[in-house]
Amino acid sequence: xxxxxxxxxxxxTRLDGLTLPASNGxxxxxxxxxxxxxxEMGLPTRRDEYWKYTDPTSLTSVDAPEAALFHNDEGPLFxxxxxxxIVFVDGVFDEAASDDLSAEGVTIERLAVAMDADIHWxxxxxxxxxxxxxxxxxxxLAALNTALAQDGVIIHATGVASKPINLIYLHNDVxxxxxxxNVVKVDEGASVTLLETGxxxxxxxxxxxxxxxxxxxxxHVRAQGRDHxxxxxxxxxxxxxxxxxxxxxxLTANGVLTRNECVIDIVGDDAVAHVAGACVGDGKDFHHDDxxxxxxxxxxxxxxxxxxxxxxxxxxxxxxxKILVKEGAQxxxxxxxxxxxxxxxxxxxxxxxxxxIYADDVAxxxxxxxxxxxxxxxxxLRSRGVNHRDATNLLTLAFLxxxxxxxxxxxxxxxxxSRLENWLARHS
Amino acid sequence: MLEIxxxxxxxxxxxxxxxxxxxxxxxxGTVHAIMGxxxxxxxxxxxxxxxxDGYEVTGGAATLDGEDLLxxxxxxRAAAGLFLAFQYPVEIPGxxxxxxxxxxVNAQRKARGEEELSAGDFLKEVRAKAKTLKIDADMLxxxxxxxxxxxxxxxNEILQMAMLEPKMCILDETDSGLDVDAMKLVSxxxxxxxxxxxxxxxxxxxxxxxxxxxxxVVHIMADGKIIKSGGPExxxxxxxxxxxxxxxxxx
Numbered sequence: 001x002x003x004x005x006x007x008x009x010x011x012x013t014r015l016d017g018l019t020l021p022a023s024n025g026x027x028x029x030x031x032x033x034x035x036x037x038x039x040e041m042g043l044p045t046r047r048d049e050y051w052k053y054t055d056p057t058s059l060t061s062v063d064a065p066e067a068a069l070f071h072n073d074e075g076p077l078f079x080x081x082x083x084x085x086i087v088f089v090d091g092v093f094d095e096a097a098s099d100d101l102s103a104e105g106v107t108i109e110r111l112a113v114a115m116d117a118d119i120h121w122x123x124x125x126x127x128x129x130x131x132x133x134x135x136x137x138x139x140x141l142a143a144l145n146t147a148l149a150q151d152g153v154i155i156h157a158t159g160v161a162s163k164p165i166n167l168i169y170l171h172n173d174v175x176x177x178x179x180x181x182n183v184v185k186v187d188e189g190a191s192v193t194l195l196e197t198g199x200x201x202x203x204x205x206x207x208x209x210x211x212x213x214x215x216x217x218x219x220h221v222r223a224q225g226r227d228h229x230x231x232x233x234x235x236x237x238x239x240x241x242x243x244x245x246x247x248x249x250x251l252t253a254n255g256v257l258t259r260n261e262c263v264i265d266i267v268g269d270d271a272v273a274h275v276a277g278a279c280v281g282d283g284k285d286f287h288h289d290d291x292x293x294x295x296x297x298x299x300x301x302x303x304x305x306x307x308x309x310x311x312x313x314x315x316x317x318x319x320x321x322k323i324l325v326k327e328g329a330q331x332x333x334x335x336x337x338x339x340x341x342x343x344x345x346x347x348x349x350x351x352x353x354x355x356x357i358y359a360d361d362v363a364x365x366x367x368x369x370x371x372x373x374x375x376x377x378x379x380x381l382r383s384r385g386v387n388h389r390d391a392t393n394l395l396t397l398a399f400l401x402x403x404x405x406x407x408x409x410x411x412x413x414x415x416x417x418s419r420l421e422n423w424l425a426r427h428s
Numbered sequence: 429m430l431e432i433x434x435x436x437x438x439x440x441x442x443x444x445x446x447x448x449x450x451x452x453x454x455x456x457g458t459v460h461a462i463m464g465x466x467x468x469x470x471x472x473x474x475x476x477x478x479x480x481d482g483y484e485v486t487g488g489a490a491t492l493d494g495e496d497l498l499x500x501x502x503x504x505r506a507a508a509g510l511f512l513a514f515q516y517p518v519e520i521p522g523x524x525x526x527x528x529x530x531x532x533v534n535a536q537r538k539a540r541g542e543e544e545l546s547a548g549d550f551l552k553e554v555r556a557k558a559k560t561l562k563i564d565a566d567m568l569x570x571x572x573x574x575x576x577x578x579x580x581x582x583x584n585e586i587l588q589m590a591m592l593e594p595k596m597c598i599l600d601e602t603d604s605g606l607d608v609d610a611m612k613l614v615s616x617x618x619x620x621x622x623x624x625x626x627x628x629x630x631x632x633x634x635x636x637x638x639x640x641x642x643x644x645v646v647h648i649m650a651d652g653k654i655i656k657s658g659g660p661e662x663x664x665x666x667x668x669x670x671x672x673x674x675x676x677x678x679x
Contacts, residue, residue: 381520383503383505386532394523
């Protein structure tokens with residue numbers, strides 16, 4: 001079917017004259033087929049239902065809108081954590097700043113290098129989970145990322161990874177337009193933790209595909225960088241086999257535009273998938289969108305979506321979250337909560353929670369709320385001597401706590417919590 | 429210590445007078461009790477003194493050791509030494525009880541220009557004080573008042589009082605929702621805090637709390653005023669005859 005004229009024109013403008021990164025191996029074909037998917041679907045516009053609440057214009061434009069660099073004195077996140085550091089500066093791998101790409105229980109390669117091979121296991125995942133995730137909802141920007149990604153990492157957990165892998169995304173060029181794509185394969189019974197930190201560029205497009213075999217575990221903690229003017233569209237596609245665990249947490253502070261999509265297919269029995277996010281936004285330029293789609297296609301699985309947003313001075317937040325329970329996916333335990341704390345009358349939160357259930361023996365619950373600071377609790381704290389500002393910040397952190405509790409590792413959770421405390425201290 | 433003169437208070441949202449000229453003087457080292465029928469303004473008095481929103485002071489004054497309370501923010505009143513034990517202690521999900529206590533103690537110390545307590549010293553003190561109130565480690569770890577029973581909440585109020593060491597303690601119907609054993613425990617906690625330099629204002633409906641926390645002076649409040657004051661025997665009179673006789677007497 002032909003694309004609507006506006007969409008066709010937009011897509012042509014973006015793709016015409018575009019040169020895909022070249023590889024000496026299987027990468028070219030994967031990119032070409034992704035590009036074909038983009039042409040077929042067309043790039044998103046505000047008229048698309050899935051983009052009703054978030055304007056994709058600055059994500060589909062030919063050039064990335066500039067983003068001023070942000071300097072802070074906070075130091076690197078997770079600095080005390082023993083981890084493999086892999087640094088990308090405006091999307092370009094920085095070998096000198098990175099550790100050796102090795103840790104016990106896991107092999108790590110660069111995407112650009114892995115794509116030069118004739119045969120590679122990643123060929124069966126790169127763009128494959130993304131392509132599967134294009135139905136029932138099209139995600140053309142994810143396909144565009146698969147086509148355009150210059151680099152990223154390919155991680156294969158064959159055992160229990162001895163330490164977390166930290167992808168550090170630095171932003172040094174005000175006009176950088178970055179596309180990064182990572183692939184993670186977790187073998188049966190294996191486990192790995194992936195940390196992602198930093199803004200990556202003026203405009204970031206990021207793809208992550210995760211395939212977890214039986215009994216495997218993937219933990220993901222991400223902090224998207226505090227550069228005020230940065231933009232990001234990210235997609236995570238996960239396939240979760242029986243008895244496997246997928247857990248992902250994202251901290252978003254600042255950034256004019258963030259759209260984080262997470263698409264999870266639970267395909268094996270007794271599996272667990274949690275996706276959570278804490279977001280703090282200040283100012284009318286701030287817009288943050290969490291879009292989640294979890295499909296239960298197996299028996300006795302548990303999924304949780306926990307998203308909390310703190311919005312002030314006209315900031316806006318969006319949550320579109322769906323649980324799809326397929327026929328036969330009995331004993332599904334699905335939970336979804338999206339809440340916003342609106343610190344003034346100008347901020348807004350738009351939520352679209354969806355449940356679609358075709359099995360008859362399931363427990364699915366969802367809730368969505370928007371509210372102000374609890375005045376009763378505020379008075380209680382102040383009556384004990386805590387000043388208005390500190391009491392408000394304490395209650396704000398408390399509001400975010402349920403999302404932070406989704407981070408299993410105490411040390412990582414503590415680091416994220418202290419980042420939030422710093423942010424609140426600076427913004428109140 | 430606490431000096432209230434002709435205090436007049438309206439509700440902010442509606443044209444309604446709650447306090448219609450309250451006079452009360454509390455000396456250091458004493459325990460005063462206020463009794464009175466529902467709606468007489470007892471709780472309003474405690475809220476107005478601690479600085480809760482929603483009330484408009486239309487006249488009179490309230491000072492603590494000469495300092496005008498009504499001009500201060502709630503946190504400043506706390507730092508000045510005022511403490512209100514809430515009738516309904518507030519649940520705060522997401523804030524650990526220990527964090528809450530430590531934040532409060534250090535905030536007050538800071539406001540008074542004192543050094544913050546070290547983590548070790550704080551822990552030692554809170555454990556010792558919690559023990560006498562039969563507050564276990566689990567209650568200290570849990571979010572503030574969340575999932576606490578009525579008795580646990582009130583014990584937690586007394587623990588805060590013990591940690592903050594205020595000069596002027598107001599107990600707003602601390603006996604409500606308590607069984608006999610819990611009331612005994614809470615009263616022992618309060619009595620342990622009685623001292624030369626500290627005063628208490630105990631607001632209650634019933635005489636039974638006053639069996640445990642023996643007052644020096646008892647006031648009867650009705651329709652926004654203190655209508656009668658006397659010794660502990662006044663509480664017994666209320667217990668035996670209700671408020672009707674006293675109300676009739678002053679009418």
